[in-house]
Amino acid sequence: MRVMLVGSGELSRELVLAFQRLGAEVVAVDRYADAPAHDVADEALVVKITDPEELTAAIARVEPAYVVVDTNAVAIDALRAAADGGTTQVVPGVYATQLSLDREGMRRLAADELGLPTAPFWFAGSVEELTAVAEHAGFPLVVKPVIGVPGQGQSVLLRPEDVEPAWQRAVAAGGRVPHNRVLAETVVEIDYAVTLLTVRTDGPAGPALHFCEPIGHRQLDGGVLESWQPQEMTVAALGAAKSVAARIVRALGGRGVFGVELLVRGDEVYFSDVSVRPYDSGLVTLRTQRLSEFELHARAVLGLPVDTIMISPGAAEVTYGGADESANTPEINPVLLAEALVVPESDVRLLGRHDGSARSRLGVALATGSDVTTARDRVRQVSAVLHRVWQP
Known part of the structure; x- marks a missing residue:
């Protein structure tokens, strides 16, 4: 059972391990050598994954049962072509993958x-068009790139002077996939905002x-994403959230984990x-579920049973760095690491910069507790110590 993982970034390591624990042989592919997932995969390939001919040739050479896409390029x-060949399954699916690269679509x-x-x-294809949208819609206004992962390259415009910097930030977020449109x-x-993993x-x-x-x-300020599970919701809001998530996921098709981003006010739920x-x-x-999002994804890809049982309330903080901060993996001070892990029910994931992107994960602080409030308090303590590792 051979899985070809297209994209081998920091989070791909967890996905490789999830597949391997289920008996799969994993070939990790990315455009540069020594990508994070290359360290743990059974085989590593360097391929220009945005080049149709190169990627097609690599798939033909590997002959995987599954091609799993874990990149936004x-x-x-x-x-x-691989899906049409009939011997390889593309996950989550060609249509879902294509739309994931196109926020407008x-x-x-x-x-x-x-x-x-x-x-x-609205959508805009130039600074001038974005200026016209801002004049029509008024402020504040959120601007996002039409490609990329949620949150990356996003700005909140408060005044006309914010338009051009927001445009530049959004179009730069594409990295190796140039684009000139924004949402x-x-x-x-x-x-509050929620992610409903479906x-x-x-x-x-x-299905x-x-x-x-x-x-x-x-x-949060300073390049930190805080998350917690569960987010308390009214019965009506949770029902609406599941309805929205079900409709978009069914329309996309395929299989695997889909992170549906939603905005909630009272009982009203908006797709984001x-x-x-x-x-x-x-x-x-x-730390919160019996099966993590990576294990759920691997099981769904391979056609195995899943469950979404939550075993404990918990929280996480992901810290990001720019080009200067994350150019090299910092030397870990064992005293600071011990100070972080002395927090009850805590854990960490220390990551290094590998791909030269403008926004790279430095690490993840994790904590559980008897309730979300306790877990969030603990994860802040862990994260505060980790920041001293990255910014001594």
Whole structure:
């Protein structure tokens, strides 16, 4: 059972291990040598994964049973050719992968085709168009790149002077996938934002959906993403959230873990975005669930049974660094590491910069507790110590 993992970043390591524990042979592929997942995979390949011919040739050479996409930059034509060949399954699916690289297409599907509630939104293809949108919509205004993972390259505009910097930040977020369009949306008043991890599997009775407990999250100052599970929701809001998630995931098709991003105010739920692979806000599941988001993804890909049982409330903080901060993996001070881990029910993941991207994960602080409040307090203590490792 051979799995070809296209994309070998920091989080891909966890995915490789999840597949290997289920008996799969994993070939990790990325555009540069010594990518994080290359260290743990059974075989590592360096391939320009945005080049259709190179990626097609690599798939033909490896002959995997499954091609699993774990990157936001990939040659869709190569995936389509592999899927059409009939011997390789592409996960989460060609259509889902294609839309995950195109926030405009995803938003059109959600709002125009499925009729899901969203914040008012517009698309702009230049600074001038974005300026016109801002003049029409008013401030504050959220601007996001049309490609990339949720949160990356995002800005909140408060005044006309913010338009050009927001444009530059959004188009730069594409990295090795150039683009010149952005999504702008009105800032709606919300109580909280959640990720609803939704697992789509193929069972004896056909496709089935499984929902994890909702994950609350917020972006903190200084490049930190805080998340916690479970996020308390009203019965009506949770029902609406599951309905929105089910509709978008069924429309995307395929199988695996889908991170559906939602905005909630009272009982009202708005669709925001969706990731078609495990990602940052779901890292809290490494400690809160019997099966983490990575293990759920691996099981769903391989057609194995899943469960979304939460075993403890918990919290996580992911810290990011820019080019200067994360150019090299810092030397870990064992005294500081011990100070971080003395916090009850705590754990850490220390990561290094490998791919030269402008925004890289430095590490993850994790903690559980009898309730979310306790877990969040503990994870802040752990994260505060880790910051002294990265910024002595």
